[in-house]
Amino acid sequence: MKNRNVLYAQSGGVTSVINATAAGVLEAGRKSKRIGKIFAAKNGILGALNEEIIDTSFESDKEISRLKHTPGGVFGSCRYKLQDPSSNQREYKRLLDVFVAHNIGYFFYNGGGDSQDTVNKIANFTKDMGFPIQCIGIPKTVDNDIPFTDNCPGFGSVAKYIAISTKEAGLDVASMAETSTKVFILEVMGRHAGWIAAAAGLAQEKEGDPPHLILFPEIAFNKKKMISKVRATVKKHGYCVLVVSEGARDSKGKFLADTGTKDAFGHKQLGGVAPQIALIINSSLGYKYHWAVSDYLQRSARHIASQTDLEQAYSVGKSAIDFVLKGENAVMPIIKRKKTKKYSWEIDKVALSKVANKEKKMPRSYITKDGFGITESCKKYLRPLIQGEAYPPYRNGMPVTANLKNKLLKKKLKGFKLPKK
């Protein structure tokens, strides 16, 4: 039998190091004599369904290497959930046709918890159909919410960016507070889990340093307590820095960003929890404020990626190749923290059936008693993940990124109509 090919797909929100994972897959795959070509689905699973498949063998080793310092998802990603195979197998049958048509023996799906569920379903379906394929889920998410893995590739870099930005903006606010802004609010990602918000706590190198308050999705918002702490902080330090998770919510689970108010055009007011918090503080205490919403900047800030994160992102990609060469199927590589004094880690694995569709939130023991900060044990967990500065090369003052050809394979199948959703 001819060497079978890999199909690699990126899924969901991208990160500043997901392309490093792609580089891990591609570089390890190119070295193996038992692996055929490495294909990448254009725009994630959509490309697999539409038979839009990139043949990466046209890319030079040099450009592949540049993926290690290119943010975003270089083959395109998507937010697309397959139907449940227990009710409708049409999409799974299509994937099978595509796998057969292009001699796919290895399917790698690089995404978060939802994606691990998808790849698990594909593994089960192809097994039931008797089609020999090895399916590997590869973890990726800035939210750090995948269980079993000690941490998730993509998170360490956003954590580093947010910790640094909090420290830097904190120094700015501190120097202006006497006559100007007294309260600064930084909104960060994390709709369900507060890991990114928690990472801002690493900016606090000594007592009194920002951030003075962190608002987690895991802790119900308490306006009175927040106001009281902001007032006390401004009294003591002259200013106050808050870091707010986009997922901050009240005791009934309602997002603070969802105000229900309408603008002049009658449209629902746009999200942004930072301006809401600013408003609450200003109307209660009258302090002058500024707010920032870093949005995509945080998850694409490859210019200050964590070296640890980069290495782990690369490793989970490389491991997917290692795993299939060892005959593994329906597993996901995980980062395992070793029990050494100095931080060290190794790659382990978990069955996809275990990891699918589960979310890892912040444990209560990582949040201080008052609900506004992180504990020493949380810092101990987080700190190793932001170690090292993985600077990209620069040309003309700007970071150099990969420039792929992304040449598509010739289609062999008829077109596929995506189900209406």
Add this chain to the structure above:
Amino acid sequence: MKNRNVLYAQSGGVTSVINATAAGVLEAGRKSKRIGKIFAAKNGILGALNEEIIDTSFESDKEISRLKHTPGGVFGSCRYKLQDPSSNQREYKRLLDVFVAHNIGYFFYNGGGDSQDTVNKIANFTKDMGFPIQCIGIPKTVDNDIPFTDNCPGFGSVAKYIAISTKEAGLDVASMAETSTKVFILEVMGRHAGWIAAAAGLAQEKEGDPPHLILFPEIAFNKKKMISKVRATVKKHGYCVLVVSEGARDSKGKFLADTGTKDAFGHKQLGGVAPQIALIINSSLGYKYHWAVSDYLQRSARHIASQTDLEQAYSVGKSAIDFVLKGENAVMPIIKRKKTKKYSWEIDKVALSKVANKEKKMPRSYITKDGFGITESCKKYLRPLIQGEAYPPYRNGMPVTANLKNKLLKKKLKGFKLPKK
């Protein structure tokens, strides 16, 4: 006569390299045998009025050197405008008392256009009073809006940060556009001049690269034209990145951020021009969008400062010392671009009377005909300013910053009551 002392003060919004200017003053001043002590006013001119004066001789050379990689204003800054001396001289007389009490022979004021006006008035007043003092204005502003100087220290670093962030976020959006966000809007600083917004244009390394639209304060907002260009861009490239100056305004000069709408609490809706633009695009075209407001993050992002900017910021500080040693008074050091093929610069000077209270906006020739981009001549002007990556040292994954004692001098005068404003 005993060697006379320097009083250095930081004014207005801080930058990621204003402390490098302070380092330039301090390191050059320490080397001179003709300069006494170097004092710094706490919180800018307020500290001078309140006789809250920091004696920097308690700081080690090592900590002073660390100022080169510490964002914010390490002695504190303020937004405070002195009264007009033609109507009320009380504050000027107070400053004179403080200068006399602490043997100040050199006054350095590090700020933007307003501050150059202030130091000019102080120079005139002390001259009229016959008090021998040399007053030097030192340029600083992220907005790049001071005339006579080719560019302004502080700007190159925010320009670099915005150009990089635009490129990075652009790669993120491009990879998700098929099923998710199609329009991304980044709001940047610059209330009156569009220099920072223009710098985003450096991300455009080849045809079709983001940013696809820039909204400048200098060009009246035209909704119809914007919508039409956004639609065409999404059609052609699948996504669209806009960079919007906070000062974007309509043909009547009304800021777009000033919507006049009220929220559920009856408060005026908070600014943020990015969400306004998002709303306009979404209601006209229905595209899914994301927006970011980088706010203080952009002007404190010392982690990716421009090496050129850092060197220039240091130089204008050092030049203040050089100037007074040469007997100069009522001048400001400027950056002069040399007529060399490869970019090079030198320090020159301009009279404060010329520079005070003037604003340098983007020339029309730097903006493309359609009003949404920058021209080649603009890129040629901007590009040298973002060259080089001036990385700070890191410890434990976080940038190292200076930790000054900021020890205050013993007061010699009675208290001063600030005028009510």
